[in-house]
């Protein structure tokens with residue numbers, strides 16, 4: 192037996208929100224380990240450039256699907272793309288996310304929560320329901336949510352984001368309990384502050400000050416965790432949240 196068993200040759204992975212940032216890093220990392228990847232995002236221009244880069248760096252088959260995950264059309268298009276790629280989906284990384292404000296409760300009207308629930312909860316719910324028959328055909332099915340330290344430990348701002356990420360963890364646990372009977376493993380990664388466009392200049396110093404390790408994380412450091420959870424190295428792990436946050440939040444259990 193070899194360690195770590197992270198070879199993903201012959202597997203098909205879908206990564207959402209993969210035009211840039213962490214999603215692009217997950218896709219490249221999974222392809223580097225031998226998986227073929229389907230990447231999807233709203234942003235067609237950046238998505239195509241990312242697909243081209245991963246193809247040339249890894250030699251794997253990379254299929255780009257431009258889609259807004261909050262729509263039913265997106266789900267149909269992605270499902271058709273998986274069918275065209277053989278119809279067996281081994282790995283799903285629910286990575287797409289939005290983060291628009293740092294407002295407190297009093298400045299967050301109820302309707303401001305809706306986009307966050309749309310992208311973080313309803314989109315992965317709808318997509319997982321549509322793709323489940325294709326995931327069930329895999330002998331190594333994995334579903335991975337890119338959550339947040341704020342899903343584990345909400346702070347006093349960004350209400351839509353924090354409540355939606357907390358709800359996403361509830362969905363992850365419920366799904367893990369139900370799908371374990373079919374040997375589909377479901378987990379989450381909770382990144383701390385990561386150096387992507389989601390951390391704009393005006394909050395960079397605030398985010399940095401909250402990381403005991405003294406720096407923001409890099410997208411590749413989350414991608415390593417994705418590879419681990421997607422691979423045979425994590426074959427006995429389900430229903431868990433892996434915190435990758437430089438010590439910013441240390442869960443009690």
Ligand SMILES: NC(=O)c1ccc[n+]([C@@H]2O[C@H](COP(=O)([O-])OP(=O)(O)OC[C@H]3O[C@@H](n4cnc5c(N)ncnc54)[C@H](O)[C@@H]3O)[C@@H](O)[C@H]2O)c1
Pocket residue numbers: 207208209210211212213214231232233234258259260261285286287288289290310337338339340381382383384385386387388389390
């Ligand atoms: N950067 C951080 O500090 C941080 C920390 C914790 C968790 N996260 C989470 O990590 C994930 C990746 O974030 P990132 O930092 O790479 O941000 P990012 O903004 O660089 O990337 C997010 C991607 O999701 C896509 N997206 C958004 N809404 C979509 C939709 N409706 N349909 C399709 N694609 C959509 C965007 O176009 C973008 O390419 C998110 O879920 C985010 O909440 C980020």
